[in-house]
Amino acid sequence: MSDRLFGFTTAILALAFFASAYQLESPFFADPVGPKTFPYIIASIAFISGSVMILFPDSNPKWPNFVIFLKLGFAVIILVGYAFTLKPLGFLIPTALAAGILSFQIAPNISGAVITGILLSIILFIVFKYFLGLGLFPFSRGLI
Template identity: 25%
Template sequence: MSERLFTLLLAIFGGVYLWLGIKIEAPIAYDPLGPRIFPVVLGSFLVILCLSISIFYPMTQFQIGSRVKRLALTILFYLVTFKFLGFMLATTISVYMVARLVSSSWMEGLLTGLIVSIFFYGIFHFLLGVPLPLGTVFRIGG
């Protein structure tokens, strides 16, 4: 994959993020800047930086390693299974897979996944009051 293709994909992602950020409408004007300022600034910076990199810097070919591919697949797995498996199970499996990528044993990976998922569930559920999905796979039988 060439660097130009990668910067083009990032610029397209930034443009879509910018476009979606511009479409945000707040029902109540509680802030002078509003909720749209962060995605608009972030998308603009991403597009501007990608275009400046592709114009002003020479590009070379680079190869994506197998670890990076497996990490991308792990992130994709987490995104796809988050609502289906629920926060606890999807986070445990994903952290286990990342731990195995950095050469930890299966027991260290499993314990790390369990501890991380329980810790962040406690923070989000009890301290912040944010409801996390429990998983539709557990509601199938009853």
């Protein structure tokens, strides 16, 4: 079932890719192949192999259960949040939070996770800033 679903998605994406290439306007001075042909080839192969996946699926992989899915989703949210806050809030606080939460997700141990988060944040900051010379700010620039 998973394979069929993925194959179906691939086939649809291939069609969309094909359509998107079709809509490109060929410039009149283009080379014999032009900007469309190679995308057409890719889309066709992707469509065929997606269809093969629908017709001949492998057995289902072992998907994690619902709770673990929630955890994974939460991890993604944390990472996205980290991506958005890294610049405005400075390095130390978002890193400590994100690292701590990820650590807790891998090994549920609160004090361990808190220490991991804080230490990782401080050590990495020192390494990045002073050894590698990256232009990081420890805290939000608005505060300083």
